[in-house]
Amino acid sequence: MPSTRDSYAGALETLLVGLARTGDRDAFAELVRRRQSWIRNLMRRCCGDATLADDLAQQVFLQAWRKIHHLREANRFGAWLKRLAITVWLQHMRAKDALKDADEYDETIPAPPAAPGLAMDLDRALASLSEPVRICIVLAYHEGMSHEEIAEITDLPLGTVKSHIRRGAQRLREILSDYRTSPESEMAP
Amino acid sequence: MTDDRDPALQALFAEVQQDLPADAFTAQVMSRIDRLNRRRAIAWICAGLVLAPGVWWITGPLQDAVLLLAQGLAVPLIDLENRLLADVVAPLNNVASVFALALLGLRAAYRRVSS
Numbered sequence: 001m002p003s004t005r006d007s008y009a010g011a012l013e014t015l016l017v018g019l020a021r022t023g024d025r026d027a028f029a030e031l032v033r034r035r036q037s038w039i040r041n042l043m044r045r046c047c048g049d050a051t052l053a054d055d056l057a058q059q060v061f062l063q064a065w066r067k068i069h070h071l072r073e074a075n076r077f078g079a080w081l082k083r084l085a086i087t088v089w090l091q092h093m094r095a096k097d098a099l100k101d102a103d104e105y106d107e108t109i110p111a112p113p114a115a116p117g118l119a120m121d122l123d124r125a126l127a128s129l130s131e132p133v134r135i136c137i138v139l140a141y142h143e144g145m146s147h148e149e150i151a152e153i154t155d156l157p158l159g160t161v162k163s164h165i166r167r168g169a170q171r172l173r174e175i176l177s178d179y180r181t182s183p184e185s186e187m188a189p
Numbered sequence: 190m191t192d193d194r195d196p197a198l199q200a201l202f203a204e205v206q207q208d209l210p211a212d213a214f215t216a217q218v219m220s221r222i223d224r225l226n227r228r229r230a231i232a233w234i235c236a237g238l239v240l241a242p243g244v245w246w247i248t249g250p251l252q253d254a255v256l257l258l259a260q261g262l263a264v265p266l267i268d269l270e271n272r273l274l275a276d277v278v279a280p281l282n283n284v285a286s287v288f289a290l291a292l293l294g295l296r297a298a299y300r301r302v303s304s
């Protein structure tokens with residue numbers, strides 16, 4: 001006889017969301033299993049620290065469990081979860097009072113020790129950006145969000161978002177120049 | 190995606206996406222959820238235990254007050270001799286209907302002033 005986990009493994013996400021809304025713990029666990037990699041990767045790009053990223057990702061899922069009965073459309077679960085994740089990250093940053101000293105990048109931030117691997121190099125490069133610039137870059141490049149969507153979700157003016165992304169991308173290009181191999185990667189800022 | 194993006198950077202971001210193992214993380218999340226649910230249940234039980242004597246103590250006076258209020262609101266404005274007529278106009282011929290009309294009038298005046 002298949003376990004609950006096995007029977008949920010092949011279920012549609014909308015069905016799982018519907019069950020989780022009624023308090024079905026196993027359905028929610030399956031949702032966590034499916035979405036954890038995405039949320040943890042997003043948080044890792046945001047904070048550059050795998051332990052902190054996992055803790056924040058757990059907070060995202062805890063909030064999702066608390067609020068899932070408010071979610072009206074089950075097929076919007078992914079977008080809703082992303083918004084929760086960004087809110088958790090912004091709350092974390094506000095707690096650190098980091099958003100107010102916001103310009104381009106802070107060169108006084110010491111870079112973490114060099115580690116092999118593109119992921120570590122990218123996280124190190126992202127860590128050299130100020131928090132607002134980093135969140136704009138991550139949402140644009142990791143999540144593929146438009147400038148308008150980023151402005152809406154971060155409460156930053158559209159012009160500021162565009163400026164952050166342009167300057168942040170320029171900074172990342174400088175730091176990660178070793179990874180540029182093709183001629184088409186030579187883009188105007 | 191309509192905004193200009195650096196394709197090389199986009200490729201880098203796509204490349205670092207890792208498929209992270211789910212089991213340990215999911216177990217941690219569900220364990221935190223179980224703790225949260227237990228704390229909530231305990232909080233509800235404690236609140237019930239604290240509130241129950243208060244509710245028991247206040248129920249009697251509250252019931253008396255509601256009864257008194259209902260009786261006061263049902264007092265007829267005009268004493269009618271004809272029993273049938275009194276029953277027909279009873280929904281309007283009482284103190285409560287005066288309050289209701291006053292509230293409706295205030296609401297209409299507020300809407301007119303605020304619009």
